[in-house]
Amino acid sequence: xxxxxxxxxxxxxxxxxxxxxxxxxxxxxxxxxxxxxxxxxxxxxxxxxxxxxxxxxxxxxxxxxxxxxxxxxxxxxxxxxxxxxxxxxxxxxxxxxxxxxxxxxxxxxxxxxxxxxxxxxxxxxxxxxxxxxxxxxxxxxxxxxxxxxxxxxxxxxxxxxxxxxxxxxxxxxxxxxxxxxxxxxxxxxxxxxxxxxxxxxxxxxxxxxxxxxxxxxxxxxxxxxxxxxxxxxxxxxxxxxxxxxxxxxxxxxxxxxxxxxxxxxxxxxxxxxxxxxxxxxxxxxxxxxxxxxxxxxxxxxxxxxxxxxxxxxxxxxxxxxxxxxxxxxxxxxxxxxxxxxxxxxxxxxxxxxxxxxxxxxxxxxxxxxxxxxxxxxxxxxxxxxxxxxxxxxxxxxxxxxxxxxxxxxxxxxxxxxxxxxxxxxxxxxxxxxxxxxxxxxxxxxxxxxxxxxxxxxxxxxxxxxxxxxxxxxxxxxxxxxxxxxxxxxxxxxxxxxxxxxxxxxxxxxxxxxxxxxxxxxxxxxxxxxx
Amino acid sequence: xxxxxxxxxxxxxxxxxxxxxxxxxxxxxxxxxxxxxxxxxxxxxxxxxxxxxxxxxxxxxxxxxxxxxxxxxxxxxxxxxxxxxxxxxxxxxxxxxxxxxxxxxxxxxxxxxxxxxxxxxxxxxxxxxxxxxxxxxxxxxxxxxxxxxxxxxxxxxxxxxxxxxxxxxxxxxxxxxxxxxxxxxxxxxxxxxxxxxxxxxxxxxxxxxxxxxxxxxxxxxxxxxxxxxxxxxxxxxxxxxxxxxxxxxxxxxxxxxxxxxxxxxxxxxxxxxxxxxxxxxxxxxxxxxxxxxxxxxxxxxxxxxxxxxxxxxxxxxxxxxxxxxxxxxxxxxxxxxxxxxxxxxxxxxx
Numbered sequence: 001x002x003x004x005x006x007x008x009x010x011x012x013x014x015x016x017x018x019x020x021x022x023x024x025x026x027x028x029x030x031x032x033x034x035x036x037x038x039x040x041x042x043x044x045x046x047x048x049x050x051x052x053x054x055x056x057x058x059x060x061x062x063x064x065x066x067x068x069x070x071x072x073x074x075x076x077x078x079x080x081x082x083x084x085x086x087x088x089x090x091x092x093x094x095x096x097x098x099x100x101x102x103x104x105x106x107x108x109x110x111x112x113x114x115x116x117x118x119x120x121x122x123x124x125x126x127x128x129x130x131x132x133x134x135x136x137x138x139x140x141x142x143x144x145x146x147x148x149x150x151x152x153x154x155x156x157x158x159x160x161x162x163x164x165x166x167x168x169x170x171x172x173x174x175x176x177x178x179x180x181x182x183x184x185x186x187x188x189x190x191x192x193x194x195x196x197x198x199x200x201x202x203x204x205x206x207x208x209x210x211x212x213x214x215x216x217x218x219x220x221x222x223x224x225x226x227x228x229x230x231x232x233x234x235x236x237x238x239x240x241x242x243x244x245x246x247x248x249x250x251x252x253x254x255x256x257x258x259x260x261x262x263x264x265x266x267x268x269x270x271x272x273x274x275x276x277x278x279x280x281x282x283x284x285x286x287x288x289x290x291x292x293x294x295x296x297x298x299x300x301x302x303x304x305x306x307x308x309x310x311x312x313x314x315x316x317x318x319x320x321x322x323x324x325x326x327x328x329x330x331x332x333x334x335x336x337x338x339x340x341x342x343x344x345x346x347x348x349x350x351x352x353x354x355x356x357x358x359x360x361x362x363x364x365x366x367x368x369x370x371x372x373x374x375x376x377x378x379x380x381x382x383x384x385x386x387x388x389x390x391x392x393x394x395x396x397x398x399x400x401x402x403x404x405x406x407x408x409x410x411x412x413x414x415x416x417x418x419x420x421x422x423x424x425x426x427x428x429x430x431x432x433x434x435x436x437x438x439x440x441x442x443x444x445x446x447x448x449x450x451x452x453x454x455x456x457x458x459x460x461x462x463x464x465x466x467x468x469x470x471x472x473x474x475x476x477x478x479x480x481x482x483x484x485x486x487x488x489x490x491x492x493x494x495x496x497x498x499x500x501x502x503x504x505x506x507x508x509x510x511x512x513x514x515x516x517x518x519x520x521x522x523x524x525x526x527x528x529x530x
Numbered sequence: 531x532x533x534x535x536x537x538x539x540x541x542x543x544x545x546x547x548x549x550x551x552x553x554x555x556x557x558x559x560x561x562x563x564x565x566x567x568x569x570x571x572x573x574x575x576x577x578x579x580x581x582x583x584x585x586x587x588x589x590x591x592x593x594x595x596x597x598x599x600x601x602x603x604x605x606x607x608x609x610x611x612x613x614x615x616x617x618x619x620x621x622x623x624x625x626x627x628x629x630x631x632x633x634x635x636x637x638x639x640x641x642x643x644x645x646x647x648x649x650x651x652x653x654x655x656x657x658x659x660x661x662x663x664x665x666x667x668x669x670x671x672x673x674x675x676x677x678x679x680x681x682x683x684x685x686x687x688x689x690x691x692x693x694x695x696x697x698x699x700x701x702x703x704x705x706x707x708x709x710x711x712x713x714x715x716x717x718x719x720x721x722x723x724x725x726x727x728x729x730x731x732x733x734x735x736x737x738x739x740x741x742x743x744x745x746x747x748x749x750x751x752x753x754x755x756x757x758x759x760x761x762x763x764x765x766x767x768x769x770x771x772x773x774x775x776x777x778x779x780x781x782x783x784x785x786x787x788x789x790x791x792x793x794x795x796x797x798x799x800x801x802x803x804x805x806x807x808x809x810x811x812x813x814x815x816x817x818x819x820x821x822x823x824x825x826x827x828x829x830x831x832x833x834x835x836x837x838x839x840x841x842x843x844x845x846x847x848x849x850x851x852x853x854x855x856x857x858x859x860x861x862x863x864x865x866x867x868x869x870x871x872x873x874x875x876x877x878x879x880x
Binding site for chain 1: 533534535536539540585587631632633635636639643651652653654655656657658659661662666669670672673676677680681684685688721722724725728729731732733735736737739740743744747767768770771774775777778779780781782783784785786788789790791793794797798801
C-alpha cells in the first residue's frame with residue numbers, strides 16, 4: 001500500500017495532464033480557440049468536442065427510397081424494352097402488352113415467334129443487375145403452354161435496383177446539401193433502402209427538406225396539339241394550379257443534359273426571379289433541333305411531372321442556353337437552380353423520420369446541461385466532503401480527473417456530446433464516487449474489526465477491487481448494448497456512460513490509492529480519519 | 531472534524547425475515563404494474579407511437595395554448611395535445627400519425643408551419659413515420675432483453691447460478707415497477723426512457739452485485755453460519771455503502787431534474803424511481819431468492835441439518851419457523867442453534 005511505484009505515479013500524473021490538455025481547447029471561448037489555432041501549425045489543430053444535433057441545432061432527416069416508385073419505373077422500362085424487342089423481331093402479339101402487379105405479360109400465338117423472342121426477353125435481366133449471373137435472378141420470365149409470356153420483377157431485382165438508387169441518391173444529395181453551404185453535413189446509407197442526412201447548425205431547416213424532398217426530374221416536352229393521337233400524350237398538372245395541360249409523352253430534352261443552372265432575374269418581366277440554364281453539347285443540339293422544327297408550338301418545361309411553364313417557341317434557340325420562368329419567388333428560383341445543378345434523384349425519396357432542433361433551443365439545452373452538471377457535481381462534492389473529510393477531498397480530486405477523462409475520451413473518439421450524454425455524465429458523477437464509497441466503507445469496516453490503519457487501508461482496497469470490477473462490468477454491458485441498438489442522442493448517452501465506467505477504475509481506484517498512500521506517508525495518522 | 535454518517539454503524543437488521551412481507555408486497559406491486567401497463571397503458575412518445583412533436587416559442591412572449599389547441603380542429607390533424615411548460619412563451623404541440631403514410635406526416639407539419647410560422651418560432655420539430663416507430667419499438671425491446679441475457683451470462687460465469695438467477699429476477703422486478711411508474715405518472719415513454727430503463731437495469735445489477743459479492747465472500751469466511759444469518763450479516767455490512775451511494779446518485783439526479791431542462795426530465799425522474807427500487811430489490815428480492823433457490827452455506831446448514839433428523843415432527847408442523855429462529859441466533863459459529871432444524875429443508879421446498 002505504501003510502496004506505490006514511481007512509474008505508476010508518473011503514469012497517472014501524465015494521463016491527467018494529457019486529459020486536461022486534450023479537453024482544454026473545447027472549454028475555450030470560440031475567440032480564444034481561433035487565436036490558439038492560428039498560432040499552432042495546421043497539423044496540430046486541436047480537436048474539440050463535437051456537439052450533437054440536439055445541442056448545436058440542426059436537422060436529422062431519414063429518407064427512404066420509395067420502392068413503389070422504383071417498381072413503377074422498372075415496369076415502365078420493361079414495357080418499353082419488350083415493345084422494342086417485338087418491333088425488332090417483327091413479332092405479332094394478340095391483345096397488346098398487359099399489366100401484372102409487378103411486370104408485364106404478352107400473348108404470342110405463334111410458337112416459332114415465341115422461341116425467337118424468349119432468349120431476347122431473358123437477356124433483359126442483364127439490365128437489372130450489375131452483378132450479372134450472381135444471386136437470384138432479378139427478372140422472372142415465365143411461359144405457359146397456351147402462349148402467354150409473363151415477365152416479373154423479382155424481389156431480388158427490386159432490392160438490387162433500390163440499392164443502386166440509394167447509391168446514386170447519396171451522390172445527388174451530397175451535391176444538393178453542399179450547395180446550401182453548411183458545414184460538415186453527414187450523409188450515410190442506412191440498411192438497404194435508407195439514407196440518413198445530418199446537417200448541423202442550419203438556420204433554415206425547411207430549405208433542407210425542400211431540396212431533399214424533390215426528385216427534380218426536369219424534362220422539356222411539347223404540348224400536344226388538337227388532332228394528335230391521345231395515346232401519345234398525357235394530362236399533366238400545372239405548377240401554378242391553373243389546371244391541366246396535354247403534354248406529349250416523348251421527352252425532347254432532359255435535365256441531365258444541363259451543365260449549369262443559376263438563379264437570376266428577368267429584366268424584361270420587371271425583374272421576375274428566373275432560373276438560367278445552359279445545356280451540354282448534346283442537349284444544345286437537340287434543343288436547337290426541336291425548337292427549329294416546332295416554331296410557334298408550346299414547349300413545356302416539366303419538373304417532377306408538373307408543368308412549370310409552357311412558353312411558345314418564337315424562334316429556334318440554338319445557343320444552348322435558356323431560361324425557366326414560372327412566377328418563382330427568389331427562394332424558389334434559388335432552390336430550383338440548386339436542384340438542377342445537383343441532378344435528379346433516381347427515385348422518389350420519402351422522409352420517414354425528421355428531427356430538427358433550432359439553434360436557440362440547442363443553446364438552451366447546453367445551458368441547462370451545464371447548470372445541471374455544475375449543481376450535480378457541486379452537491380456530490382460537498383456530500384463527499386462532509387462524509388469522508390480528508391478522504392472526501394481525495395475522492396473529489398479523483399472525480400475531477402474522472403470528468404476530465406470522460407471529456408478527453410469524447411474528444412479523442414470524436415464522438416458527439418448529446419443532451420442525454422450530459423445526463424450520462426452527471427449520472428456517472430454519482431456512480432464514480434460509488435467506487436470510492438465501496439473502498440472507504442470497507443476500510444472503516446476492517447478498521448472496526450480491529451486492524452491497524454495500514455492493514456485496513458490495504459485490505460479495503462484489495463477487497464473492494466473485485467466488487468468494483470464486477471459491478472462496473474455489469475453496468476458496462478448495459479451501456480454497450482445501448483450503444484449498439486440505440487440511435488442518435490441515446491448513443492451519446494451510452495458513450496458517456498461507458499467512458500465513465502472505464503475511467504472510474506483508473507480514477508476512483510488507482511488514483512485514490514495513490515493519494516492515500518502519499519497522505520499516509522506524510523501524515524502518519526494515528527487513527528483513521530473516516 | 532465530526533463527519534456525517536447517514537447509515538447507523540454495525541446494524542443487525544434481520545433482513546431475511548422480511549421476505550415474507552417483501553415477496554407478497556413486490557408481487558402485488560408487480561401485478562399492479564402489469565395491470566397498469568395493460569389497462570392504463572403508457573404515454574408512448576412519437577418514437578414509438580409515431581407522430582409529430584413541435585416545440586414552439588411565441589415571438590410576442592406568450593404562447594396562446596387555447597389557440598394552438600384549436601389547430602387540431604382547423605388543420606384536421608386529429609387529436610392534438612398542447613402543453614405549456616416553464617416559460618410562458620413556450621408550448622409543445624403533439625399529434626399522432628396522419629393517415630396516408632410518410633408523405634402525409636410532412637404535409638401536416640407544413641400546414642402547422644404555414645398557420646403559426648408568423649407568430650411562433652419552431653424550435654424543435656420531430657416527425658417519426660409509422661415504419662420507423664415500429665423499428666424503434668423492436669430495437670428497444672431487443673436491447674432490454676439482450677442486456678438482461680448478457681448480464682445473466684456474466685453473473686453465471688462469475689458467481690454461482692443462484693446468484694445469476696436471483697439478480698435477474700430482481701432486475702425484472704425493477705423493470706416491471708419502472709414500467710408501472712411510467713404508466714401511472716404518464717411520463718412520456720420514448721427512446722430516452724429506454725436508456726433510463728437500461729441504466730436502471732445497470733444500476734440494479736450494480737447494487738445486486740455489491741451485495742452478492744459480500745455474500746460470496748462471507749460464504750467462504752463463515753462456513754458455519756446458517757445461510758439466512760450469513761446473508762443478513764452481509765447485507766448489514768454493505769448497508770452504509772448502499773445508503774451512501776444511493777444518496778449521492780440521487781443528489782446528481784435531483785440536479786438533473788431541477789436544472790437539466792425539459793428533454794431529460796422524464797429520464798431523470800424515472801432514474802430516481804429506479805434507484806429506489808433497485809436498492810430495495812437488491813436487499814429484499816435478490817438476496818432472499820438465494821435461499822429459495824437452494825443456496826446453502828454447507829457446514830452451517832449441515833450443522834443445522836444434523837439436528838433436523840432429531841426434530842422431524844416440529845419441522846413438518848411448521849416448515850418456516852426454523853428460519854426465523856436461526857435469525858435470532860447470535861452470529862457466533864461455535865453454537866449451532868438448537869431450533870435451526872428446518873433451515874436446510876426450506877430451500878428444497880421453495
